[in-house]
Amino acid sequence: MLSKFVLSSVIAALAVAYPAQAAPQQMPKRDTIELSKVAQLRIADTAVDRFKLLPKDEDFMFDFSKSQIPVATASNFPALVGSGASFSLASLPGCHMAFLHLHPRASELFAVTSGRVVTEMVPEAGVVTADGKQRVIRTDLSAGMLTIFPQGSFHTQVNPNCETANISAFFTAEDFGAGLVADQTFALSDDVIIRTFGESIPGEDIEKIRHAIPGTMAILVDECMAKCNKTKRHI
């Protein structure tokens, strides 16, 4: 009886000791996974916990003059995690046009703070004029005016003046994303493009169009450049 008791005690002791002793031997040593600040903020249990991850007052300041890009999103301004918002403070030089683009995950509230910007926006299919044509919404904004580009709408902004226009934009998502209409459309196969454009673009021209699509977000508008005596250069 005694031996049985001793045995069971030993087994119990082993069972208790086993995980602690065995764990370091059995588990291969792994490199610690360093979660980014943004990742830690995203998995925080509560909003209160998120504030603990941002202990400094400076964590709540974003300096556009020190940023490589004119946009504050959750990835470069972690205090935005959980806010569902991001913001841009930018300028559009005279005679420049921002590519036709869309934001797949956000509506954009676009305001002009100095200068003038003309915008065009194509809402979703089915938004038509009285004579059944696709509706295009144009706005001519001077300082202190605002427009909205609804989520997913195609839009573009043009500065028709010689002077730089300053703009600010609020986005209703932390990671609003961008779709570049020309670039992405012409990434499709030649066959798809030929059929999409009703066989109006000859096959040999498709490659030319692909190469002609400017690589920067802003493109120059020729007539305006001539009017303003600006020399042609891509920014």
Ligand SMILES: *[C@@H]1O[C@H](CO)[C@@H](O)[C@H](O)[C@H]1NC(C)=O
């Ligand atoms: C426009 O923005 C630039 C760069 O941030 C700034 O230097 C300039 O003073 C602004 N102009 C006006 C009129 O607000």
Ligand SMILES: *[C@@H]1O[C@H](CO)[C@@H](O)[C@H](O)[C@H]1NC(C)=O
């Ligand atoms: C551009 O140059 C022409 C000729 O030199 C001049 O008459 C005109 O005022 C200039 N325009 C601007 C916006 O500087």
